[in-house]
Amino acid sequence: MEIICDECKSKFKIPDEKIPEGKTTTLKCPKCKGKISITPPQKNENNEPEALEEDNSAFGFDVDSSDDGEDSYDADEKPFDFIEEEGKTALLCESDGGIVKNAVSVLERMEYHVTVPENIREALKTMRYHSYDLVIVNENFNTRNLDSNGILVYLERLNMALRRNIFVAMLSERFRTNDNMVAFNKSVNIIINMKDMDKFDRILSQGISEHVMFYRVYKETLKSAGKA
Structure with missing residues (x-):
């Protein structure tokens, strides 16, 4: 609305x-x-x-039924309850401060509003209130088991109508960049190896462009059929 x-x-x-x-x-x-x-x-x-x-x-915001309404909305606590038209949002789940700084700089240049949670619990709470356009997750983020990262499990179980609107990039030290078989197995859109973070902007931009082109015809067909 x-x-x-x-x-x-x-x-x-x-x-x-x-x-x-x-x-x-x-x-x-x-x-x-x-x-x-x-x-x-x-x-x-x-x-x-x-x-x-x-x-x-x-609801993802505080409802105010009274007339004073002074504490009805906390824009700092829930920054994406309101999103300006055409605004894009990204969730960055990474523990390394240096990588976070560089990634946020890249994402802001790409005109994303960025959220950086401190742990998996905070990330999941944030995703309850907002459907992000882009989610970037280090498979090591706040977990001991690389094969059961809570954020990736949550995204894998999302309704497909919601999931296809989210571009998910997994940062990894184990898998090579653009390994499509691993990406399919992990239910993400792209794998980015940590050794390639110096090319993060180019790899991410190319991946998102290919994702948009892949779904463009599909979404236009849904829209013409009145299902989107």
């Missing part, structure tokens, strides 16, 4: 499933901190108001 702040006129997108049905929700604009009121369309087939219980835990 697209929403517009009445005060600063900024446009944002917010997932429909995060908006409570049947009631007006007040949020705080992450830019100007002004109030934004959202009234979703009624889905009651009998056109009668439904009594809904409030369950704020189901």
